[in-house]
Structure formats: structure tokens, C-alpha cells
Amino acid sequence: MYNLAVIYRREILEGLVKTSSDHAKEYSLRIEEQVPGDIVVFISDRLSLHEFNDLLSDARSILKNRSPQKLTLNLGGITYLDSAGTLALYQLEEEYTALSVPVILQGASTRIEGILNLLNQKAHHIPSLNPERKSIHLLEQIGGATRMMGSDFVKVMSFVGILLTAIIGSLLKPSSIRWREVLFYMKSTGVDGLPIVGLISLLLGLIMAFMSSLQLKQFGANIYVASLLAMAMVKELGPIMTAIIVAGRSGSAFAAEIGTMIVNDEVNALETMGFEPTRFLAVPKVLASILVVPLLTIYADLFALLGGLLIGVIGLDLTAHTYIQQTRESIDVSDILYSLIKAMVFAALIAGIGCQRGFQVRGDAAAVGRATTSAVVSAIFLIIVADSAFAIILHYIG
Amino acid sequence: MDREPIIVVENLRAAYGDATILEKVSFQVYGGEIFVILGGSGCGKSTLLKHVIGLLQPPAGRIVIHGIDITADNEDARRQVQQKIGVLFQADALFGSMSLFENIALPLIEYTDLSRDVIYRLVRMKLALVNLAGYENHMPSELSGGMRKRAGIARAMALDPLLLFFDEPWAGLDPVTAAELDILIKSINTAMGTTIVIVTQELASIFSIGQRVIMLDREARGIIAEGTPLELKENSRDRRVVNFFNRQAPGENRQGN
Numbered sequence: 001m002y003n004l005a006v007i008y009r010r011e012i013l014e015g016l017v018k019t020s021s022d023h024a025k026e027y028s029l030r031i032e033e034q035v036p037g038d039i040v041v042f043i044s045d046r047l048s049l050h051e052f053n054d055l056l057s058d059a060r061s062i063l064k065n066r067s068p069q070k071l072t073l074n075l076g077g078i079t080y081l082d083s084a085g086t087l088a089l090y091q092l093e094e095e096y097t098a099l100s101v102p103v104i105l106q107g108a109s110t111r112i113e114g115i116l117n118l119l120n121q122k123a124h125h126i127p128s129l130n131p132e133r134k135s136i137h138l139l140e141q142i143g144g145a146t147r148m149m150g151s152d153f154v155k156v157m158s159f160v161g162i163l164l165t166a167i168i169g170s171l172l173k174p175s176s177i178r179w180r181e182v183l184f185y186m187k188s189t190g191v192d193g194l195p196i197v198g199l200i201s202l203l204l205g206l207i208m209a210f211m212s213s214l215q216l217k218q219f220g221a222n223i224y225v226a227s228l229l230a231m232a233m234v235k236e237l238g239p240i241m242t243a244i245i246v247a248g249r250s251g252s253a254f255a256a257e258i259g260t261m262i263v264n265d266e267v268n269a270l271e272t273m274g275f276e277p278t279r280f281l282a283v284p285k286v287l288a289s290i291l292v293v294p295l296l297t298i299y300a301d302l303f304a305l306l307g308g309l310l311i312g313v314i315g316l317d318l319t320a321h322t323y324i325q326q327t328r329e330s331i332d333v334s335d336i337l338y339s340l341i342k343a344m345v346f347a348a349l350i351a352g353i354g355c356q357r358g359f360q361v362r363g364d365a366a367a368v369g370r371a372t373t374s375a376v377v378s379a380i381f382l383i384i385v386a387d388s389a390f391a392i393i394l395h396y397i398g
Numbered sequence: 399m400d401r402e403p404i405i406v407v408e409n410l411r412a413a414y415g416d417a418t419i420l421e422k423v424s425f426q427v428y429g430g431e432i433f434v435i436l437g438g439s440g441c442g443k444s445t446l447l448k449h450v451i452g453l454l455q456p457p458a459g460r461i462v463i464h465g466i467d468i469t470a471d472n473e474d475a476r477r478q479v480q481q482k483i484g485v486l487f488q489a490d491a492l493f494g495s496m497s498l499f500e501n502i503a504l505p506l507i508e509y510t511d512l513s514r515d516v517i518y519r520l521v522r523m524k525l526a527l528v529n530l531a532g533y534e535n536h537m538p539s540e541l542s543g544g545m546r547k548r549a550g551i552a553r554a555m556a557l558d559p560l561l562l563f564f565d566e567p568w569a570g571l572d573p574v575t576a577a578e579l580d581i582l583i584k585s586i587n588t589a590m591g592t593t594i595v596i597v598t599q600e601l602a603s604i605f606s607i608g609q610r611v612i613m614l615d616r617e618a619r620g621i622i623a624e625g626t627p628l629e630l631k632e633n634s635r636d637r638r639v640v641n642f643f644n645r646q647a648p649g650e651n652r653q654g655n
Binding site (some may be wrong): 096109255260261264266268269271273274276 | 451453477483488491492493494504508509510
């Protein structure tokens with residue numbers, strides 16, 4: 001809306017006519033001040049992301065050098081306007097209004113007017129509906145985590161109840177057990193783990209034998225390397241190391257599998273089809289683990305003893321026969337039974353907590369990741385606690 | 399369509415923690431009809447569906463399906479009812495680790511005494527019904543979205559349930575596939591007399607196959623309209639209902655259709 005009736009007295013100040021040097025003739029301002037204090041700025045051609053800072057610095061220098069009482073922006077010469085350009089205009093308006101200088105936009109072509117209307121300024125003033133995500137103070141985090149431990153314990157206990165009911169129910173009616181699933185998990189937990197369990201146990205046996213021999217050599221007691229290794233592995237390290245590996249391999253897998261099924265609504269689908277998710281999904285995993293981890297533990301013990309044997313024969317000049325003899329004398333059947341019972345308990349704990357963490361998942365992929373991590377960490381924690389309990393019980397019984 | 403109600407919902411209250419989503423919702427679904435639950439975003443239609451299919455327990459109210467109160471504290475009754483219904487979830491919820499055959503055969507194996515052979519033929523029959531004949535050995539990940547939906551329907555129908563529930567079945571489907579789905583749903587309803595409850599926002603399909611609808615509203619926390627789609631579109635005095643059925647924004651005014 002031009003006011004053509006007014007005769008202009010043009011006054012062009014060289015210093016304030018700018019063209020962006022990189023984009024010749026793409027952005028330019030022409031400033032008129034027909035009435036003192038009443039500044040009209042004609043913006044030409046391009047007003048986009050590139051020109052954002054140029055416009056604002058020009059506007060600020062007008063504000064500083066000319067002290068206008070009113071600013072009129074004539075947009076008739078604009079041929080290209082994008083959202084950044086629009087934002088520049090609005091920001092300019094805000095800065096002027098903050099200093100009580102009114103700003104009027106006029107002269108825009110229909111097309112440019114359409115763009116201005118589309119990028120409605122009102123939305124900028126709506127406050128955020130959610131508070132900003134701030135990092136939580138350390139004390140708050142500790143407090144929160146402690147409270148969570150309590151509710152976590154309750155949730156785990158209630159899951160244990162459901163799981164026990166489901167397992168007992170399954171054992172009472174063996175035909176209801178999904179044996180194909182049990183076999184599948186026995187393979188993935190047991191058979192597929194043989195290479196890594198064998199390797200780690202072998203190395204563990206080697207290292208233990210070697211380190212202990214360094215001390216025992218001094219007393220000429222090389223032969224007791226065999227006893228040391230046998231007792232340590234069979235009673236403690238075998239079950240624990242195997243359990244930790246199983247927790248890492250299978251406990252995490254159970255949590256991830258069930259967690260993903262929750263995210264995909266597959267568990268909901270099972271429920272609506274009348275299946276009880278714990279019985280359907282958790283029982284096969286737990287049964288498979290209980291059956292297979294003791295076997296894996298024995299396998300681990302054997303490999304560890306093999307490692308010790310290698311050190312004994314190669315490094316300590318023992319004969320294989322002597323080594324094996326000494327080993328046999330150090331452990332008896334009750335020790336092996338003890339180790340197997342421990343292994344079964346560990347297996348139940350690992351599979352149980354893995355499934356529980358999986359069922360706890362709500363929402364997205366990150367939740368599945370957290371559940372998987374938690375399954376492993378919690379399993380290791382439970383293994384250690386159970387092991388201590390076993391040690392105490394054995395002390396008072398044995 | 400017989401006049402016996404197969405689903406009765408009375409004074410249902412649904413809440414997530416402290417936030418009440420639905421308050422005093424009451425309605426009935428009659429045997430053999432195609433019943434639609436619709437409403438704007440956040441109105442609680444998916445929540446309502448989850449209560450009716452027994453996934454959530456309401457803090458107040460009663461839901462009776464085929465004479466059995468699923469809100470009573472009776473686990474067995476609930477499981478019984480769940481064997482009489484079939485559900486298609488929005489994300490199809492096919493078991494990713496199983497083939498289509500195994501997905502559909504699962505309820506058949508668990509709940510019937512039929513031989514493997516018969517089950518195999520039944521599964522192929524269900525797949526043929528949804529135009530997926532031959533795909534029984536495919537894994538869900540090998541199928542397109544529309545095909546997975548149809549596989550989900552086949553699975554929902556495995557035990558020939560009295561009631562089928564579809565949660566947003568047309569979401570993400572192209573117009574042609576959506577129209578084919580309309581025809582499929584209609585034919586299941588006509589041929590087998592199955593009562594079908596659909597949660598959806600898809601206007602075209604609502605008009606095409608919906609027989610009776612209820613409309614939920616987020617602010618009202620309940621039902622704001624009930625009737626046939628045409629009734630609601632043409633006779634309603636409620637602005638919200640008019641906007642929904644005429645696909646117009648508040649303040650807009652579209653003539654005719």
C-alpha cells in the first residue's frame with residue numbers, strides 16, 4: 001500500500017546502502033526518510049537464510065545511527081522469501097518493538113504475503129508444554145535409584161511367584177510344555193556356548209595353574225597345583241565363570257527377545273489368544289537353562305583342568321598321570337554334586353531375571369537395550385549373592 | 399443381525415494412573431453387526447478396545463462378552479472368552495520368529511485335538527480366505543504391510559471366533575488394498591455372521607462397511623454420538639460429529655460431501 005500522494009524528499013546515505021558482496025544484486029536495501037524519524041526501508045530481491053544476518057545487522061545499524069521513531073519495511077521488491085527470511089523480519093520487528101519503535105510491513109506481493117501468513121508468528125509465543133529436559137542432580141539420581149531398587153525388588157518377587165506357579169504347573173502336566181522350544185533354547189544356551197566356555201575355561205585353568213605354581217615352586221610343592229586348581233574350579237570358579245558367560249550370552253538374549261516381543265505387541269497378541277505369556281515364553285527358557293547349564297559347567301571344569309594339565313606337564317615337569325591322580329584325590333563326588341546344584345540354581349536365576357527384565361520393557365528400542373543390560377548385571381549380582389549363600393550354608397552343614 | 403447383545407459395556411471407567419481417559423462409558427454390540435468405534439486423536443478408542451479384549455482391567459464398570467463378565471475377578475472366565483475372540487492389532491503383531499503357518503496354527507494346536515494334517519488344511523483354508531494362499535511358509539518379515547494385515551486377520555480367525563476385533567486395520571494401506579480389505583471384512587461378516595468391532599478413523603471404510611458406530615471424544619471422556627454413519631453425518635447437531643464425518647476442520651464448512 002503505497003502512499004503516492006506524498007512527495008518524497010529522497011535522502012540516500014551511502015553508508016547504509018548495502019549489498020551483500022557475495023550475492024551481487026541479490027539482497028539490497030534502499031532507505032528513505034521523507035519525514036524525519038519516519039524511516040522507510042525498501043528490501044529487494046532475496047531474503048533467505050543467507051541474508052538473515054545481513055538484514056538484522058543492517059536493521060540494528062539503522063536503529064543505532066538514525067534513531068527512528070517508526071520503521072516501515074516495504075517488501076514489494078522481494079522476489080524470494082523463505083522461512084529464515086520470514087523469521088528475520090519477525091526478529092527485526094521484535095527488536096524494534098522492544099525499544100518502542102513500531103514496525104510496519106507493507107507492499108508485499110500476493111505470493112510473498114501468502115508465505116508470511118503461512119509461517120504464522122503466533123506459534124512462536126506458545127510456551128513449551130513439557131518442561132525442558134534437564135540433567136538431574138546427583139543426589140536426586142541416587143535417591144531415585146534407591147527408591148527404584150525397592151519397587152524393583154517387589155516386581156521381581158511377584159514375577160518369581162508367577163514363574164514358579166507356571167513352572168510347577170508345567171511340571172505337573174509335562175505334555176503342556178513346549179518341548180520344541182525347550183530344545184531350541186538348550187541348543188542356543190548350551191551347544192552354541194561350547195566354544196567360548198571351553199576357551200575361557202582353558203585359559204583360566206592355564207593362568208591359575210601358572211600363577212599358583214610360581215608360589216608353590218618355592219616350596220617344591222608343584223604337585224599341589226593340581227589340587228588347588230581342581231578344588232577352586234569345581235567348587236567355585238567353574239560354576240561362577242560358566243554362569244557369568246551364560247548370563248552374558250543367554251540372559252541378555254532372553255531379555256532382548258521378550259522385550260522386543262512386547263514392543264511389537266506380540267505379547268499382547270498372545271494374551272488375547274488366551275495364552276499366559278509367562279508360561280508360554282519364560283518356562284521353556286528357564287527349563288532349558290536348568291537342564292543345560294550344569295552340563296556346561298562340567299564341560300568348563302574339564303577344560304580348566306586340561307589347562308592346568310598342560311601347565312603341569314609342560315611347565316612343571318609333572319607327568320600327566322601324576323597330575324590326574326592328584327586331581328582325582330582332591331575332589332570327591334559330593335563336591336561335584338555341590339557344583340551341579342549351584343549351577344542349576346544359577347541357571348534359574350539367570351533365565352528368570354532375563355525373562356523378567358524382558359517383560360518389564362515398555363515403549364521403544366532404548367528400553368529393550370536397558371532391559372538387556374540390566375538382565376546381565378542383575379544376573380551377575382544374583383549369582384554372587386547365591387554363591388555366598390551356598391558358601392555359608394555349606395559351612396554350617398558340611 | 400439379531401437383537402441379542404453380544405458385548406455389553408456398563409459404566410466403564412478407564413484410567414492411566416491418575417489420568418482418567420474414559421468415564422461412564424456404556425454401549426452394546428449386537429450379534430452379527432459391524433460395529434465401529436471412532437473418534438479424534440487421544441479420545442481413548444484404543445484404550446477402550448484394550449479393555450474390551452481383556453488386556454486391561456478397568457478401575458470401575460462392567461464388560462460382559464457373550465454372557466461372561468470379563469471384569470469380574472475370574473482369570474479362567476477371561477481366558478475362556480479370549481478363546482472365543484480374535485484380534486488384529488494395529489502393528490499386526492505376528493510372531494516374527496514363526497512362519498505364517500505356525501502363527502495361524504498356534505491356537506489350533508493349543509486348543510483343539512485336531513491332527514496335524516487337519517490343522518494344516520485348516521490353516522491353508524484361512525490363508526485362502528484372506529487371499530494369501532501359498533504363503534504358509536513365509537516369515538512375516540517377507541511380506542508387505544497389506545499382506546501382514548491379512549495374515550493377522552487369518553490368525554485372528556483361526557478358531558472361527560464369534561467376535562473379531564480390528565484395531566486401525568486400514569492404517570498405512572493404499573486405497574486399492576484398503577478397498578480390498580473392506581470387501582474381505584464385509585464378506586467375513588456376511589458369510590460367517592461374525593460380529594466385527596473395528597476401531598478406526600478411516601471415513602471411507604466407515605461409510606462403506608460400518609453398520610453402527612459410536613464416537614468418542616477426548617474432552618468428553620466418553621461417547622458423544624451413536625448411530626449409523628449416515629445418521630451421524632447428516633442429522634447430528636454436534637459440531638464435533640459434523641466435523642468428523644464431513645472431514646472438516648473446526649470453523650470450516652464443506653458443502654455436501
